[in-house]
Amino acid sequence: MTQVYFFLRLLKESFRDLIPIVLVILFFQLAILQTIPSDWMPTTMGMIIVGVGLAIFLQGLEIGIFPVGENLARDFAKSGSTMWILIFGFMIGFGTTIAEPALVVIAEKAAAISSGRIDANTLRYVVALSVGFAILLGVYRIIKGHPIHYYIISGYIAVVTVTFAAPTQIIGLAYDLGGVTTSTVTVPLVAALGIGLASTIKGRNPIIDGFGLIAFASLTPMIFVQIYGIFVYNFVEVKDVAQVLVEAKVSVSTTITVDSVINGMLAVIQDVLPILAIILFFQYGILKKQIENLKLVIIGFTLVILGLYAFILGLEMGLFALGESMAYQLTTMGNVWLIYAFAFAIGFSTTMAEPALMAIAKKSKEISDGKINDLTLRLFVAFGVAFGIALGAFRIVDGGHIHYYIIVGYAIVVALTFIAPKHIIPIAYDSGGVTTSTVTVPLVAALGIGLASNIDGRSALIDGFGLIAFASLFPMISVMAYGILVDKLHIKSDTEIAALDEQNDTFKIHGSLEGVDDMRLSTINLDATNLRHSLSLDFSAVVIIVPKDKKDDALHAAREAGASGVTIMNASGMGLKELDNIFRHTHEETDTLLLFIVPNMIVDGIIKEIIKKLHITSSGDGIAFCVPITHMKGISLRQEDLFEKEVEELKKK
Numbered sequence: 001m002t003q004v005y006f007f008l009r010l011l012k013e014s015f016r017d018l019i020p021i022v023l024v025i026l027f028f029q030l031a032i033l034q035t036i037p038s039d040w041m042p043t044t045m046g047m048i049i050v051g052v053g054l055a056i057f058l059q060g061l062e063i064g065i066f067p068v069g070e071n072l073a074r075d076f077a078k079s080g081s082t083m084w085i086l087i088f089g090f091m092i093g094f095g096t097t098i099a100e101p102a103l104v105v106i107a108e109k110a111a112a113i114s115s116g117r118i119d120a121n122t123l124r125y126v127v128a129l130s131v132g133f134a135i136l137l138g139v140y141r142i143i144k145g146h147p148i149h150y151y152i153i154s155g156y157i158a159v160v161t162v163t164f165a166a167p168t169q170i171i172g173l174a175y176d177l178g179g180v181t182t183s184t185v186t187v188p189l190v191a192a193l194g195i196g197l198a199s200t201i202k203g204r205n206p207i208i209d210g211f212g213l214i215a216f217a218s219l220t221p222m223i224f225v226q227i228y229g230i231f232v233y234n235f236v237e238v239k240d241v242a243q244v245l246v247e248a249k250v251s252v253s254t255t256i257t258v259d260s261v262i263n264g265m266l267a268v269i270q271d272v273l274p275i276l277a278i279i280l281f282f283q284y285g286i287l288k289k290q291i292e293n294l295k296l297v298i299i300g301f302t303l304v305i306l307g308l309y310a311f312i313l314g315l316e317m318g319l320f321a322l323g324e325s326m327a328y329q330l331t332t333m334g335n336v337w338l339i340y341a342f343a344f345a346i347g348f349s350t351t352m353a354e355p356a357l358m359a360i361a362k363k364s365k366e367i368s369d370g371k372i373n374d375l376t377l378r379l380f381v382a383f384g385v386a387f388g389i390a391l392g393a394f395r396i397v398d399g400g401h402i403h404y405y406i407i408v409g410y411a412i413v414v415a416l417t418f419i420a421p422k423h424i425i426p427i428a429y430d431s432g433g434v435t436t437s438t439v440t441v442p443l444v445a446a447l448g449i450g451l452a453s454n455i456d457g458r459s460a461l462i463d464g465f466g467l468i469a470f471a472s473l474f475p476m477i478s479v480m481a482y483g484i485l486v487d488k489l490h491i492k493s494d495t496e497i498a499a500l501d502e503q504n505d506t507f508k509i510h511g512s513l514e515g516v517d518d519m520r521l522s523t524i525n526l527d528a529t530n531l532r533h534s535l536s537l538d539f540s541a542v543v544i545i546v547p548k549d550k551k552d553d554a555l556h557a558a559r560e561a562g563a564s565g566v567t568i569m570n571a572s573g574m575g576l577k578e579l580d581n582i583f584r585h586t587h588e589e590t591d592t593l594l595l596f597i598v599p600n601m602i603v604d605g606i607i608k609e610i611i612k613k614l615h616i617t618s619s620g621d622g623i624a625f626c627v628p629i630t631h632m633k634g635i636s637l638r639q640e641d642l643f644e645k646e647v648e649e650l651k652k653k
Helices: 002-032 040-079 082-098 101-113 120-144 148-163 168-180 186-200 213-235 258-286 294-331 336-352 355-367 374-398 402-417 425-434 440-454 467-488 494-503 548-560 576-584 600-614 637-652
Strands: 523-525 532-534 539-547 567-571 591-599 623-629
Touching (some): 040 355, 082 120, 082 213, 082 258, 120 213, 148 425, 168 402, 168 467, 213 425, 294 336, 355 374, 440 467, 494 600, 539 600, 548 591, 548 600, 591 600
Antiparallel strands (some): 523 532, 539 591
């Protein structure tokens, strides 16, 4: 039942996040272009399917990909085999990139750009090798504990150095390939790998050391592809190739048929299959260990496949076609300010709906102990993408060279790296890679090619690429600015808020049962028998009353503190002054009552953890208290074992 409530919560958040895209499209379509699209019905249905698919996808990540990735990382770290950890990192990077659909399309276009010098399949292998090397290097950094900015700054210097030697035909393409190699499925798994390693290795901080792998995966393709371009433009002769059309055009919305559903599902399964194969090989072949909660993990991966397919299908049912059509029409209107406004608005709205960014933002909030707010982080990332795409559109209109803009951007990133707080730097670097994925890339690519196709003196093949690079660069700047702002405003983590409350005596923890007589009247049931024996543990009932939307947060906090079971009841509350008019009072169930029966040893930890996570004593709503239990019946033998283990662990701490 908890999973159902969790899904409904995700569904609500998904539709909330899609509202910006709807508003942007409606405004430009009705107010600027002043036309009503003929296929508005499939577009509307597509948006509904996108919202549902996004919720399913995110739930699948939480119960499937994240736990598997983090457990694999922990098992490798505990095994002490550095070589196998590095090989696993390389295989994850290579295997997930080689099957990336966006890379296949761009590789075919690159063959046409180079008049056959670049081979499409060779380019795909170059990019996949570069991403595999990036993840390997990132894992090595976590193991050794090196500061991430040394690697990133060295990478920037390498990118800029190679840029001045690379042919102009390859620069924009190479920069864009840094953004399309981190797919919607790859990002969460890579993030889970980094966080799992940093959580397990002694002396590593999950938020400082755990992030950064995605940044590596976005940086190395720019270097490798430019080096490959230098080679082919100097040593490979021109040959005839099948020309690939790269031009602005209006797409046609997808219609749903049985064949299209089957082919779409197979395409998504093909994208996820390399990840599954790698995980199964290392889990059973190398670690020789069963996957924990295998049934739940299978359900999680199934939800990821179903959710991702529904998400893509919903986009193709009208949103992509409508967005590309609007981009094309705006480029032919001749008003560059409208183009900049549309670029900014579409960059902001699509980024807010990016599933990979949602996954990273939620993980950032979790491991930063609430200091990083997931919604605020996404807003800053979205603003960075929006500004970057608008600036990239200006670059196409103005005709400037892309590498000058990129060099200045890198200089700003490097400068902010030495100013920003340490905990935000890896997240900022990663944010550049997660923003150019399923939603953003098609609309941004259509805008860039449409602009370059309709402006005299611009080449769609050379100038049309590059917007994705801008969309990857500027979020790093905006997120570092967010970190500096959080630091300047002295925003505290959940633990710091709870410690301050305790220091100021804003709450008192109840639950100590010292001095209470006759507390050994609890008994335990022996499973599958009628026998009972006395239980030498003192118990208390912990009662938590919180708003319904905070129920999941309270449950997670209680579980982390050692609670193994809960009774959940819906509740409604009112002030006593309302008794005078009680018949007009609507007894709407707005609250949830959580009842935990736990040993006294872990009562304090549970209440403190819930108070900390929900800010009950400061800004949050809710009540937390406990009641001693003198006659405890109904606990099973298995539960006793769990409780005793928890008490023993608590004593060790």
